[in-house]
Amino acid sequence: MEFLDLPQLISAAGTVRLPGSKSISNRILLLAALATGETEVCDLLASDDTERMLDALKTLRVGVTHLGGESWRITGYGGCFPVRQAELFLGNAGTAFRPLTAALALSGGDYVLKGVARMHERPIGDLVDGLRQLGADVAYLGNEGYPPLHLKPATIAPGGSVKVRGDVSSQFLTGLLMALPLTGETVAVDVVGELISKPYIEITLATMARFGVTVEREGWQRFTVKAGSRYVSPGTIYVEGDASSASYFLALGAIGGGPVRVAGVGRDSIQGDVKFAEALAQMGARIEMGPNWMESRAPEGGLVAVDLDCNHIPDAAMTLATAALFAQGTTTLRNIASWRVKETDRIAAMATELRKLGALVEEGEDFIRVTPAELKPAAIDTYDDHRMAMCFSLAAFGTPLRINDPKCVAKTFPDYFERFAQVTRAAPVIAIDGPSASGKGTVAARVAAALGFAYLDSGALYRLTALAARRAGVDWADEAGVAAIAAALDVEFSENDIRLDGQPVGEAIRSEEISSGASQVAALPAVREALLFRQRAFNTGPGLVGDGRDMGSVIFPQATLKVFLTASAEARAERRYKQLIEKGFSANLPDLLLDLQQRDARDSQRSVAPLRQEADAKLLDTTALTIEQAVNQVLAWSREALQ
Ligand code: DC
Numbered sequence: 001m002e003f004l005d006l007p008q009l010i011s012a013a014g015t016v017r018l019p020g021s022k023s024i025s026n027r028i029l030l031l032a033a034l035a036t037g038e039t040e041v042c043d044l045l046a047s048d049d050t051e052r053m054l055d056a057l058k059t060l061r062v063g064v065t066h067l068g069g070e071s072w073r074i075t076g077y078g079g080c081f082p083v084r085q086a087e088l089f090l091g092n093a094g095t096a097f098r099p100l101t102a103a104l105a106l107s108g109g110d111y112v113l114k115g116v117a118r119m120h121e122r123p124i125g126d127l128v129d130g131l132r133q134l135g136a137d138v139a140y141l142g143n144e145g146y147p148p149l150h151l152k153p154a155t156i157a158p159g160g161s162v163k164v165r166g167d168v169s170s171q172f173l174t175g176l177l178m179a180l181p182l183t184g185e186t187v188a189v190d191v192v193g194e195l196i197s198k199p200y201i202e203i204t205l206a207t208m209a210r211f212g213v214t215v216e217r218e219g220w221q222r223f224t225v226k227a228g229s230r231y232v233s234p235g236t237i238y239v240e241g242d243a244s245s246a247s248y249f250l251a252l253g254a255i256g257g258g259p260v261r262v263a264g265v266g267r268d269s270i271q272g273d274v275k276f277a278e279a280l281a282q283m284g285a286r287i288e289m290g291p292n293w294m295e296s297r298a299p300e301g302g303l304v305a306v307d308l309d310c311n312h313i314p315d316a317a318m319t320l321a322t323a324a325l326f327a328q329g330t331t332t333l334r335n336i337a338s339w340r341v342k343e344t345d346r347i348a349a350m351a352t353e354l355r356k357l358g359a360l361v362e363e364g365e366d367f368i369r370v371t372p373a374e375l376k377p378a379a380i381d382t383y384d385d386h387r388m389a390m391c392f393s394l395a396a397f398g399t400p401l402r403i404n405d406p407k408c409v410a411k412t413f414p415d416y417f418e419r420f421a422q423v424t425r426a427a428p429v430i431a432i433d434g435p436s437a438s439g440k441g442t443v444a445a446r447v448a449a450a451l452g453f454a455y456l457d458s459g460a461l462y463r464l465t466a467l468a469a470r471r472a473g474v475d476w477a478d479e480a481g482v483a484a485i486a487a488a489l490d491v492e493f494s495e496n497d498i499r500l501d502g503q504p505v506g507e508a509i510r511s512e513e514i515s516s517g518a519s520q521v522a523a524l525p526a527v528r529e530a531l532l533f534r535q536r537a538f539n540t541g542p543g544l545v546g547d548g549r550d551m552g553s554v555i556f557p558q559a560t561l562k563v564f565l566t567a568s569a570e571a572r573a574e575r576r577y578k579q580l581i582e583k584g585f586s587a588n589l590p591d592l593l594l595d596l597q598q599r600d601a602r603d604s605q606r607s608v609a610p611l612r613q614e615a616d617a618k619l620l621d622t623t624a625l626t627i628e629q630a631v632n633q634v635l636a637w638s639r640e641a642l643q
Contacts, residue, residue, distance in 0.1 A: 010426065023203060043240075084109040108154070162190070167196055261293055264292060266292040273315060308331075347366075426539070448545035566622070
């Protein structure tokens with residue numbers, strides 16, 4: 001299973017441009033083509049579907065100019081396409097095929113519309129039936145009821161009303177409504193069956209309104225376009241970003257200080273989920289909005305819990321459930337029964353995963369109640385649900401955590417975690433790697449104390465694993481057995497002691513025998529894997545100094561500063577010799593030197609995470625340095641890197 005380990009976050013600020021919504025992009029392109037005047041379309045989504053629509057418009061010789069980036073200029077012809085006869089290939093773009101069919105069928109030209117094989121399996125009969133009621137001449141070139149289609153010149157004679165089914169795809173109604181102003185007459189559309197995907201019809205009506213056409217609506221049954229309705233360019237129009245995706249970034253600003261700005265969705269949004277900003281404001285977030293942007297900041301005293309009916313923002317409300325981890329009090333989200341029938345049972349999934357982090361959660365058939373607690377590291381399952389992955393990224397403000405199967409975000413936001421990383425600041429890490437007895441442990445502990453950071457002695461984890469395996473009678477060469485022990489280690493690091501299963505073992509893990517065992521178990525890939533997240537879980541605020549062999553290469557490749565701290569083997573053997581003599585042990589210098597050289601060889605020649613100086617690590621050779629000199633050098637580099 002793939003995973004993504006997130007360090008604890010300490011702040012969030014910046015701007016995120018959301019990818020444009022696909023359905024809004026293609027609606028705007030078509031209406032701009034049908035309008036009189038030039039329309040500058042900004043933030044258009046770059047995708048297959050929008051490319052098919054742009055290609056079709058170019059073939060019809062609508063003015064299409066790429067202005068750079070995501071901006072395009074469309075020059076409309078008031079509903080009459082300059083090219084009266086053409087064959088259009090529309091791939092598998094339903095959002096291009098259906099509306100273009102309607103518009104071209106009513107425009108008096110002669111057109112053939114084709115797509116890929118799959119497109120020819122997607123029904124279009126209900127739309128064609130509606131168009132025929134208006135007098136359109138549409139022939140099926142393949143199977144009855146399916147593309148490809150031949151649209152022939154015809155006399156359009158609106159008979160006052162048209163019936164169209166609404167329970168298969170809302171795109172039939174959308175296509176028909178967008179084309180109706182081309183008839184010039186008053187036409188009413190009666191929806192047969194229960195209309196599905198109503199929010200998409202709202203988007204259609206709102207987009208038509210931006211181009212100057214108002215549709216009269218009686219419930220969700222009857223829609224009327226009045227005689228004389230004409231599309232007129234609004235001048236410049238922005239394609240909105242996905243409003244639900246905006247919720248994660250607004251929450252980041254509200255928790256992590258901010259300001260975090262989302263560009264692409266704002267006050268003028270036609271998507272219901274922008275109401276999420278109001279919910280976040282009720283939690284205390286300071287929200288500002290422009291026509292096409294929103295921005296959030298944390299309130300002075302932190303967020304406060306809310307009790308909210310979330311029926312109107314079911315998707316974005318999931319973001320409130322994880323934001324609740326940072327609000328004072330108990331948050332209740334009500335009227336969310338629909339969560340139970342989404343990508344997964346989202347109430348159950350949310351409750352299970354929030355509890356893993358330590359939060360107190362109560363769930364009911366249609367509500368969830370979250371009481372924050374001090375969060376603890378956990379591996380979060382995402383249930384093949386993009387929103388679970390994105391929501392739980394917020395929890396990183398409370399603890400380092402692991403997100404399992406992070407690529408599930410591709411459904412709506414493939415580069416979510418890249419954007420997330422751009423606007424968040426993680427707790428910094430100073431990674432100090434080097435060979436045995438180089439003095440890195442002493443240096444790392446002192447640097448951590450001076451900076452007020454936590455300290456991770458990663459070698460101790462391998463030593464503890466060797467000791468625990470020995471105590472359990474598991475052979476150091478038994479990879480699976482030792483890995484199971486490593487995964488289940490019950491350790492406690494305190495200021496002056498290390499406990500294993502509640503017993504102090506600070507001395508026991510430093511024996512020569514356990515040193516040798518640690519080096520052996522450290523060469524086993526499964527053992528390193530088992531200890532990976534345990535080490536990353538030390539990456540908390542305000543910061544961490546970690547020492548070992550692979551701090552900068554494997555555990556914390558994003559470390560703020562990487563130091564490779566070494567000394568000649570002779571100098572290290574001599575230091576170890578002095579230490580042992582001072583403690584009253586007998587010692588033999590040549591033996592110590594040989595032992596160190598053997599361990600160096602094993603640590604640097606193993607296949608997994610070998611000891612080596614990373615290209616971006618600073619080299620500190622302490623052969624001729626005192627401890628103080630080494631500490632001061634690392635502190636100087638640290639302060640520089642932390643600025
Ligand atoms: O740093 P130390 O001597 O306490 O490490 C004990 C053993 O663990 C040593 O043989 C190397 C291994 N080790 C490792 O492989 N990776 C680390 N990050 C730390 C230690």
